[in-house]
Amino acid sequence: MTGGKTLYDKIWDAHVVHEAEDGTCLLYIDRHLVHEVTSPQAFEGLRMAGRTVRAPDKTIAVPDHNVPTTAGRENPENMTEDSRIQMAALDTNARDFGIHYYPVSDVRQGIVHIVGPEQGWTLPGMTVVCGDSHTATHGAFGALAHGIGTSEVEHVLATQTLIQKKSKNMKVEITGKLPPGVTAKDITLSVIGATGTAGGTGHVIEYCGEAIRELSMEGRMTVCNMAIEGGARAGLIAPDEKTFAYVKGRPHAPKGAAWEAALAWWKTLKSDDDAHWDKVVTLKAEDIAPVVTWGTSPEDVLPITGTVPAAESFSGGKVGAAQRSLDYMGLTPGMKLTDIRIDAVFIGSCTNGRIEDLRAAAEVLKGRKLAPGVRGIVVPGSGLVRAQAEEEGLAQVFTDAGFEWRLAGCSMCLGMNPDQLAPEERCASTSNRNFEGRQGYKGRTHLMSPAMAAAAAVTGHLTDVRDLVAETV
Amino acid sequence: MDKFTTLTGIAAPMPLVNIDTDMIIPKQFLKTIKRTGLGVNLFDEMRYDREGNEIADFVLNQPAWRDAEILVAGDNFGCGSSREHAPWALLDFGIRCVISTSFADIFYNNCFKNGILPVVLPQDAIDHLMDDARKGANARITVDLDAQTVTAADGTAFSFDVDPFKKHCLLNGLDDIGLTLEKAAAIDSYEATAAQARPWV
Numbered sequence: 262m263t264g265g266k267t268l269y270d271k272i273w274d275a276h277v278v279h280e281a282e283d284g285t286c287l288l289y290i291d292r293h294l295v296h297e298v299t300s301p302q303a304f305e306g307l308r309m310a311g312r313t314v315r316a317p318d319k320t321i322a323v324p325d326h327n328v329p330t331t332a333g334r335e336n337p338e339n340m341t342e343d344s345r346i347q348m349a350a351l352d353t354n355a356r357d358f359g360i361h362y363y364p365v366s367d368v369r370q371g372i373v374h375i376v377g378p379e380q381g382w383t384l385p386g387m388t389v390v391c392g393d394s395h396t397a398t399h400g401a402f403g404a405l406a407h408g409i410g411t412s413e414v415e416h417v418l419a420t421q422t423l424i425q426k427k428s429k430n431m432k433v434e435i436t437g438k439l440p441p442g443v444t445a446k447d448i449t450l451s452v453i454g455a456t457g458t459a460g461g462t463g464h465v466i467e468y469c470g471e472a473i474r475e476l477s478m479e480g481r482m483t484v485c486n487m488a489i490e491g492g493a494r495a496g497l498i499a500p501d502e503k504t505f506a507y508v509k510g511r512p513h514a515p516k517g518a519a520w521e522a523a524l525a526w527w528k529t530l531k532s533d534d535d536a537h538w539d540k541v542v543t544l545k546a547e548d549i550a551p552v553v554t555w556g557t558s559p560e561d562v563l564p565i566t567g568t569v570p571a572a573e574s575f576s577g578g579k580v581g582a583a584q585r586s587l588d589y590m591g592l593t594p595g596m597k598l599t600d601i602r603i604d605a606v607f608i609g610s611c612t613n614g615r616i617e618d619l620r621a622a623a624e625v626l627k628g629r630k631l632a633p634g635v636r637g638i639v640v641p642g643s644g645l646v647r648a649q650a651e652e653e654g655l656a657q658v659f660t661d662a663g664f665e666w667r668l669a670g671c672s673m674c675l676g677m678n679p680d681q682l683a684p685e686e687r688c689a690s691t692s693n694r695n696f697e698g699r700q701g702y703k704g705r706t707h708l709m710s711p712a713m714a715a716a717a718a719v720t721g722h723l724t725d726v727r728d729l730v731a732e733t734v
Numbered sequence: 735m736d737k738f739t740t741l742t743g744i745a746a747p748m749p750l751v752n753i754d755t756d757m758i759i760p761k762q763f764l765k766t767i768k769r770t771g772l773g774v775n776l777f778d779e780m781r782y783d784r785e786g787n788e789i790a791d792f793v794l795n796q797p798a799w800r801d802a803e804i805l806v807a808g809d810n811f812g813c814g815s816s817r818e819h820a821p822w823a824l825l826d827f828g829i830r831c832v833i834s835t836s837f838a839d840i841f842y843n844n845c846f847k848n849g850i851l852p853v854v855l856p857q858d859a860i861d862h863l864m865d866d867a868r869k870g871a872n873a874r875i876t877v878d879l880d881a882q883t884v885t886a887a888d889g890t891a892f893s894f895d896v897d898p899f900k901k902h903c904l905l906n907g908l909d910d911i912g913l914t915l916e917k918a919a920a921i922d923s924y925e926a927t928a929a930q931a932r933p934w935v
């Protein structure tokens with residue numbers, strides 16, 4: 262045998278249905294997640310060709326991108342015209358083709374990448390796809406998970422397979438222990454800051470190292486979620502006892518003898534010591550600080566202690582892009598990041614809309630208030646996260662601090678529904694994309710962790726959460 | 735899907751790096767349940783002001799590039815979301831080929847499914863073609879998929895790589911699903927084996 266295999270190699274090999282001479286493979290898909298924005302044209306295509314959904318039992322639909330997050334949304338009257346059309350289309354498609362479905366009236370509804378793991382649909386060693394780039398999130402379970410386009414959605418619906426060429430293997434190792442106040446979000450942003458948004462192109466990343474092992478499942482999902490922002494096809498973390506503990510007892514997780522059989526296989530899912538890596542990046546956890554983004558690309562990452570860079574400090578095409586970012590963001594080179602004043606705070610998204618994220622934000626907000634003139638919304642990642650947060654008293658902390666407590670959905674992560682920034686409004690956001698216009702036309706986004714977003718909410722400007730926490734000790 | 739064989743046309747220069755899918759088609763236009771009609775909103779926030787008036791200095795609003803069929807773009811074109819609305823919008827506008835040093839993975843794949851050819855070339859080739867693109871109709875670029883070349887107005891030809899299977903499908907306008915369904919027996923037998931090995935899936 263020539264060398265060992267990576268985790269990616271192992272999952273890949275277990276799913277090859279057919280391999281052509283040129284290496285193009287037909288890969289079997291274990292779970293197909295569907296949402297309302299990227300699926301209507303795929304179902305339309307199926308109908309036009311007289312085709313059916315091959316494996317409705319492996320197909321799960323949930324509306325999230327375009328759902329209102331305000332009360333009364335079960336009533337279509339309270340939706341904008343186009344939300345209503347997309348929601349109705351998903352409803353019809355889910356029922357016509359008999360796939361699993363969590364409509365907004367179901368407490369289990371939420372962001373597709375939060376619902377999948379929560380319901381036990383996502384399991385180690387699986388192939389998982391969705392018409393959404395942040396499908397990478399599910400890689401936290403040691404599942405090969407990635408986003409696909411609508412034509413591919415249609416392809417998976419019809420054939421339960423995907424035509425794929427294998428990507429290269431990239432290892433991102435985070436050695437040592439994270440300093441206090443530094444979180445999974447800071448890791449994932451720092452990796453993108455180090456490698457750039459194209460650093461992972463053509464690769465599947467496996468995250469490993471002590472700092473990754475130490476993370477909770479929630480934290481691991483945050484890390485894998487943003488693999489796509491680093492350009493990678495997918496992000497993976499080898500499953501371990503934490504993974505198994507998280508999965509056990511979930512509604513769609515295996516039970517009894519099936520559980521034992523699954524567990525035995527899952528324990529083999531790790532990269533061999535002599536596996537070949539095409540690219541290796543190593544960061545020391547001790548070197549990672551709480552970070553924020555200053556520009557309009559997720560690679561525009563700096564420690565909160567830094568200053569706004571000058572466009573000339575970059576090279577090549579990035580000079581022009583950085584200048585454009587600075588103009589768009591309304592920032593002057595040399596100013597301290599902590600002097601940047603904000604107007605809004607968004608806590609939520611598939612990056613940071615899980616219970617642990619809400620706990621981290623609430624911890625900072627407890628007994629504090631939103632700074633005058635700052636508006637804040639908290640959008641739990643699912644109805645179940647919302648219910649748990651209410652039970653734990655977190656919802657109360659948020660509302661006491663002056664935040665709006667919303668229903669589950671993507672909300673201001675992409676601002677398709679009315680949850681948007683106004684032009685030039687500046688937001689401390691726990692989401693994953695700071696692209697121009699992402700959170701609303703001319704809106705300005707700074708990405709950061711939930712604790713950092715909460716700290717900014719309290720002071721009204723970007724803030725090093727470590728200072729704020731130190732103050733109270 | 736339309737075939738792509740050869741194309742000679744005007745190329746629009748877009749040297750910006752990291753042109754993302756939110757720039758190509760902002761999310762307010764994702765609410766459609768159709769594939770067509772997105773061309774008017776291609777690059778919407780760069781192309782129109784808030785009142786919907788054209789921004790005169792944006793490249794596709796300038797007379798020289800209104801009929802562009804090719805884009806020559808900076809690194810990492812199409813990064814961001816998986817929205818296929820991005821290639822749909824390009825296609826609806828009339829763009830059949832995008833040339834850059836690199837593309838985001840999902841966007842790259844989505845292009846092929848919609849009859850658009852994404853071409854990866856090294857930086858010096860991009861610089862050369864960008865100069866042509868700046869000349870509008872005075873320097874048309876020719877793309878030949880079968881020969882795998884992009885030819886600049888002065889006759890300099892640059893060769894590019896393309897996956898043979900993707901090339902075959904694009905040259906012939908083939909539908910992936912139809913091709914895969916021919917392998918239904920292989921899928922059946924995979925499912926039977928997997929059901930034994932991993933019954934919990």
Ligand code: SF4
Binds near residue numbers: 692
């Ligand atoms: S929360 Fe944001 S990133 Fe996640 S699926 Fe929704 S829109 Fe995409």
